[in-house]
Amino acid sequence: MRITLPDGSVKEYNQGISVGEIALDISPRLRKAAVAGIVDGEMVDLSYQPRDGASVKIVTEDTEEALSVIRHSAAHVMAQAVSRLFGGVKLAIGPAIDDGFYYDFDLEHRFTPEDLEAIEKEMQRIVEQNLPITRAEVSKSAALEKVRSAGQIYKEELISDLEGDHVSFYSQGEFEDLCRGPHLESTGRLKAFKLLSIAGAYWRGDERNKMLQRIYGTAFAKRSDLEVHLARLEEAKKRDHRKLGKDLDLFSLHEEGPGFPFFHPNGVIVWNELVNYWREKHAAAGYVEIKTPIVLNRSLWENSGHWEKYRENMYFTQIDEQDFAVKPMNCPGGILVYQSSLHSYRDLPIRCAELGLVHRHEKSGTLHGLFRVRAFTQDDAHIYMRRDQVQDEIIGVIDLVDSFYRAFGFPYRVELSTKPENAIGSDDIWDLATDALRGALEARGLDYRVNEGDGAFYGPKIDFHLEDCIGRTWQCGTIQLDFVMPERFDLTYVGEDGRKHRPVMIHRTVFGSLERFIGILIEHYAGAFPVWLSPVQAVVIPVTDMHHAYAHSVARELAEAGVRCRVDDRNEKLGYRIRDAQLLKVPYMLVVGDNESSSRSVSVRSREHGDRGSVPVESFVKTITDEIRTRSGVPQKR
C-alpha cells in the first residue's frame, strides 16, 4: 500500500503498518522523537494503522502538537495517580491547555498542597512502570454500561452527549479513561511534568452545577523546557503589579474599599504622564474632550437600556426620593452633551473623548489588583458621524490604537465580537454594524478572530488584545459600532437637504481602563518604567556631606529643566544609596564627589548599564530631557 509523506514522496508498505513503524522506517531517530502522527490531517496515536493512500506526518516531541499530546497524557497519568491514592474519586474532564493541563475531580476529600506532592510521586511511579497506553473502541451502549457500573457519572454524561455510535477508551495499567486521544505510546514517555495548583471549577463551567476540584499541572517534552517554563512563572511573580505597586509605592488597596484602588504620589505621576501623552495624541487626531457626572438620573439609564440590561453591574443611590445610578459607562452622559446643541452635517464627525470614572459591581471573587476593579477610568471617546464616514472613522481609530501600542512595544491581536443574546436593536442593524467593522479590518489588512456572541448589548465590537513582554495577553482597546443608542436617544444632525438625519456612533477606548493599563505597564516593564514615566527620573547621590551643596545645585538645574529629581543625602554609605535607588528602579543615579564638583559634572550610573562615567551636567541634562521628550524606551522582549 502507498503512503504519502510530508515532502510529497510516496512509500510502499505492507498493509497494517503503524505510524510508529513508518517513523522507524524513515529513521530510528525520528522514531525516537515521535509522539504521535497526523494522518490525513487528523492527529492519531503511533499505533494507528493508516489506510492505503493516506498521507502521514510524524509529530515529533519538539512541536506544538506534541506538547498537547504529552500534556493530555500527563492529565491521564495524574488521574491514574489520584485514582490510586483516593478511592471513590469521580473523574470529570482532563484536557491539555495552553500552558499545561488540568483534570477535574469530584471527591469528598479536599486536596491539600501535600496531596499534590503525593500525587506527583505516584505519577513518577506510573512513569517508571512505563505502562503501555492502548486505545480501544467500544460501542456507545457498552461504554455507557462500563462507566455506569464504575459509578463515573460525569463520564456517563459525556458519553451520552457524544455523536456517533462508538467511543474510544485509553487504558494504561489498571486505569482506563474515556478519551478521543491521541496519547503517548506509554507512560514512560512522560519526561517532565509538575503539578502547580488546586482550584475549584464548576462541572462544565456552569455555576449552577456542582463545584469540582481541579488540579493544574504542566508538562513538557524535556526537563529543560519545564525549567524554562517554571522560571517564567517565577519571573511573572516577580513582576506582579500588586507586589511592585507596593514596593514602588504606586498604589494601594484597602479593606475599606474593595476593588477601589488608591493611587499614591508615585502612581499619580505615572497616571498623569499617561494622560498627558493621551491628550496630546487625541488632540492631534482631532478629538475634543468633555467631562460628565458620575451620578445620573434613572430615566437616562432606562432610556439607554442599561436599567434593563446592565442593572446587576450597577450601583444605585437616591437623591430627593428619586432613583439615581452611578454610571457604569460614559455613553449616556456623553450623548446628553451631543444633544445640547444642534449639529450640522458639516460638523461631523465629532470625536468626543472623556476620561470617565465608571463603577461596575464585580463579584467579590473576581477582584484582582488593578486588573479587575470596581471603579476605573475609561479613556473613552464617542464619535458621532454620518453613515458615509463610518469606515474612515473606524480605520482612524485602528490606526490611533496601533500607534499607542507601538509606543509601548506591545504586539497585539484583534478580535471581532458579534451580536450577543441580550442585544437590543434589529438584526439588520447588527449586520450592518458588524459588516462595517469587518470591512475596516479588511481594509487595514488586519488578521482577526471572530468571537461569536461576545459584543456589547448595543453593538458589535473590535477588541485589541495586547501581548506583554513575557507573552501574556490583555484586552485593552475596543471599538464598538452603535446604531442603537442614536435611535434610542433620537440623535440627529441637519443634513445638506436641511432635514434631520440619524448619526451613527462609535464607542472606543485605547487603554481600556487607565487602572488596568497601568497594572499592565508595571508588569510589562517589571517596574522599571522608561524615563518619561518614572516617578523619580534621577537621584543625585553626594559621596560625603562635603558634597551636599553641589548635589543640591545639580538637582536644581535638573528640576529647572523639568526632570523629576531627588537628592539622597541620607547619612548612609554610597553603596547603600545606590542599592536603594536601584531597587526603586530609578533610571539614573548621579554620583557627585570631589571630581564632579570641581568640574561641574556628574558621574552617571544607569539603572540598566551601571557606571557610565562622568559627563558635564549640561550634557546630562540634554541627554535625559531628550529621552523624556521623545518618550523613548521599550522593554526588552524576554
Add this chain to the structure above:
RNA sequence: GCCGAUGUGGCUCAGUGGUAGAGCAGCUCACUCGUAAUGAGCAGGUCGUGGGUUCGACUCCCACCAUCGGCUCCA
C-alpha cells in the same frame, strides 16, 4: 457569587492554650565613605472584625470581612 487557602508592627515572615518575636524599613548617635546593604542604640503590634469555649485565646469553635489560587464574568 462558588470551591479551597491565607490574614501577626510600614514590608517580609516566625510563634501556637499561659497576656507577642526576628530581619528589613523608620528615628537617634558614631563613622565622612567613589557605584547593589557601616556599626550601636531607640521606638513601633487591642495578632483582620465580631461572637463563643476556657481560670486563661494570637493559638480551639462559629459567623462576617478582606486577600490569594481558580471557576463564572469582564475594561
